[in-house]
Amino acid sequence: MSVTIYHNPACGTSRNTLALIRNAGIEPxxxxxxxxxxxxxxxxxxxxxxxxxxREAIREKGTPYAELGLADPSLTDDPLLDAMLAHPILIxxxxxxxxxxxxxxxxxxxxxDILASPQKGAFTKEDGEVVVDASGRRVK
Numbered sequence: 156m157s158v159t160i161y162h163n164p165a166c167g168t169s170r171n172t173l174a175l176i177r178n179a180g181i182e183p184x185x186x187x188x189x190x191x192x193x194x195x196x197x198x199x200x201x202x203x204x205x206x207x208x209x210r211e212a213i214r215e216k217g218t219p220y221a222e223l224g225l226a227d228p229s230l231t232d233d234p235l236l237d238a239m240l241a242h243p244i245l246i247x248x249x250x251x252x253x254x255x256x257x258x259x260x261x262x263x264x265x266x267x268d269i270l271a272s273p274q275k276g277a278f279t280k281e282d283g284e285v286v287v288d289a290s291g292r293r294v295k
Contacts (some may be wrong), residue, residue, distance in 0.1 A: 158183035171263035
């Protein structure tokens with residue numbers, strides 16, 4: 156299964172998502188989007204295919220969101236996308252692309268909805284939350 160994760164290794168949610176992909180026995184293509192951001196078309200496609208609006212795909216916390224005036228409700232998608240491409244830290248993470256769909260994996264276990272391979276064993280997130288039991292089943 157072809158899986159691509161737009162990853163920020165400094166983000167716990169992104170690390171947990173990557174680990175869940177690997178727990179399914181999949182070695183994904185890892186794109187560290189801060190240094191290798193997607194092009195405009197790819198970003199637009201991921202946002203659309205994830206069922207999000209451009210505004211829903213913007214990260215506010217720890218970014219220049221406020222300084223850039225991006226909270227202005229009159230801004231359309233184009234200037235928001237321009238800002239995301241100029242400042243990739245504004246792209247919320249992690250986006251994961253698989254043949255079964257695209258998701259913004261917040262929380263990280265959302266990735267389980269688009270992986271064809273089952274989990275190979277138990278998985279506990281970095282914060283101690285158990286997400287997958289020893290039988291490889293998602294814990295609700």
